Amino acid sequence: MGTVDQAFIQAQEHRPAKSSSTYAEGIPLIDLSSPDGLVSEIGNACKNWGFFQVVNHGVPLEKRQKLEDSSRKFFGLSSEEKRKIRRSEKQALGYYDTEHTKNVRDWKEVFDFVANDPHLIPASPDPHDKELLEWHNVWPQYPPELKEASEEYVKELEKLAFKLMELIALSLGLPANRFHSFFRDQTTRVRINHYPPCPAPDLTLGVGRHKDGGALTILFQDDVGGLQVKRKSDGEWVTVKPTPDAYIVNVGDIIQVWSNEAYESVEHRVKVNTEKERISELADKLEGELSINNN
Numbered sequence: 001m002g003t004v005d006q007a008f009i010q011a012q013e014h015r016p017a018k019s020s021s022t023y024a025e026g027i028p029l030i031d032l033s034s035p036d037g038l039v040s041e042i043g044n045a046c047k048n049w050g051f052f053q054v055v056n057h058g059v060p061l062e063k064r065q066k067l068e069d070s071s072r073k074f075f076g077l078s079s080e081e082k083r084k085i086r087r088s089e090k091q092a093l094g095y096y097d098t099e100h101t102k103n104v105r106d107w108k109e110v111f112d113f114v115a116n117d118p119h120l121i122p123a124s125p126d127p128h129d130k131e132l133l134e135w136h137n138v139w140p141q142y143p144p145e146l147k148e149a150s151e152e153y154v155k156e157l158e159k160l161a162f163k164l165m166e167l168i169a170l171s172l173g174l175p176a177n178r179f180h181s182f183f184r185d186q187t188t189r190v191r192i193n194h195y196p197p198c199p200a201p202d203l204t205l206g207v208g209r210h211k212d213g214g215a216l217t218i219l220f221q222d223d224v225g226g227l228q229v230k231r232k233s234d235g236e237w238v239t240v241k242p243t244p245d246a247y248i249v250n251v252g253d254i255i256q257v258w259s260n261e262a263y264e265s266v267e268h269r270v271k272v273n274t275e276k277e278r279i280s281e282l283a284d285k286l287e288g289e290l291s292i293n294n295n
């Protein structure tokens, strides 16, 4: 076991189990192309797990692959090169490699961009404070295709997000378009996560335990795996087995509120390993007034 900086070390009770982890066989895998029973499948998944996977989702494989390939090229650059577009207090988007979740550093680096560029957000949670902040996308010089790949991909993901929001509304007995107007001033943020191999995977986490603060998160993970969900039925951490070309969807804090707590935003985290790097891409649908990441 190698050593890592103290900043990455999780408290004993939050470290991932040493033994091989339990796969979450029960997380529903839902085929979006088959309308029979779809709404109730989504509703049951949201109620029982807060998580589900979707296939036949309509996002073209080649668009996702292009984003993944160009992201891998970007993360392969030197730290110095990547830090040229590093996130700062004034600049909320771009590259970041020192994120902390619950005050412990995550074993990861990320690249963030938004669908609507620039995106305006309230400067503070105070509704009387009318000051707005502007979020601008920043793109690296290399690889040049990352910008186009990102812009094309997020359009496809937004279509999927709206489809899912409609299904969730229907599953709550509401009209399909019930949530649409809440997203007028919203954006979708895409985060590409890169988890390098870690010499001490039993002491650290790629992302520490957290709930997602947005409405809905749509995640793609490569074939390495590592996402763990705290199973509602018994509180055990279970691993979501990678399914080729499937998206993992989870409800965030905002849907928990909109559903009057019928659907719960569930805790999850990411385990890392000694040998393989891992890439995941996630889009979270953020509601305009509440676009605060509460990791």
Ligand SMILES: O=C(O)CCC(=O)C(=O)O
Pocket (backbone or CB within 6 Å): 191, 193, 207, 212, 219, 221, 226, 227, 268, 269, 270, 280, 282
């Ligand atoms: O990479 C993953 O599998 C999940 C990442 C995550 O949960 C997050 O960034 O909020």
Ligand SMILES: [Fe+2]
Pocket (backbone or CB within 6 Å): 210, 211, 212, 217, 268
């Ligand atoms: Fe998350």
